[in-house]
Amino acid sequence: MSTVVETVTNLVQxxxxxxxxxxxxxxxxxEGKGWYLRVYIDKPGGINIEECALVSDELSEQLDALDPDPIPQAYFLEVSSPGAERPLKKPEDFEKAVGQYIHVSLYQKIGQSKVYEGTLEKLTAEQLDLKVNLKGRFKTFEIPRSAIAQARLAIKF
Known part of the structure; x- marks a missing residue:
């Protein structure tokens, strides 16, 4: 974790x-020529724009008060909802996602792919069981948690 991310995490908690x-x-x-400090927040029932602005104002005040400045370059501060396809990073994120449709990107192929979308059926400390629709047939993949590069909630089409 970068020093900036650690500092901001400690300030925003x-x-x-x-x-x-x-x-x-x-x-x-x-991104391009600009730096972006993004803080994603949520609450049960979802976060609204006023709440994002409130956190942005409070965090901005705290960042401005730090000496020396932990972020010497110019940057844009963005505080927002993680959206409908929120990332799954922490163990509790995965626990809340059991029974939901998710997208998983892997470091290496399991079966024929490095990317799967399906229903998170079961979760243990070592793996997750993902029920995937492959051309009308359902198959459950046992995916080691150590093999997951990224995971997020997904919208089923």
């Missing part, structure tokens, strides 16, 4: 606790 929001993710990335 008390804000999350105070407002009873959940910190989903923090990322600091360069």
């Amino acid at each position: 008390p804000i999350m606790a105070r407002h009873q929001f959940e910190l989903v993710d923090v990322e600091f990335v360069k």
Whole structure:
């Protein structure tokens, strides 16, 4: 984890606790010529724009007060909902997703692919069982958690 992400995570956690929001993710990335500090937040029932603005204002104040500045380059601060296809990163994210339709990207192929979408049927500390529709036939893949590069909720079409 980068120093910027660690610093921002530590700063935003008390804000999350105070407002009873959940910190989903923090990322600091360069896109094109600009740097973006993105903070994804949520709460049961979903987060709204006013709540995002509230967290943005409070976090911005705290970042401005730090000396030395932990982010010396110019950047854009974005506070938002993780959206309908929220990432699954923490163990509790996966636990909440049992029974839901998810997208999983793998480091290496399992079966014929490195990417699967299906229903998360079962979860253990070592693996997840994903029920996938392959051309009208359902197959359950046992995917080691260590093989997962990225996972997120998915919208079923």
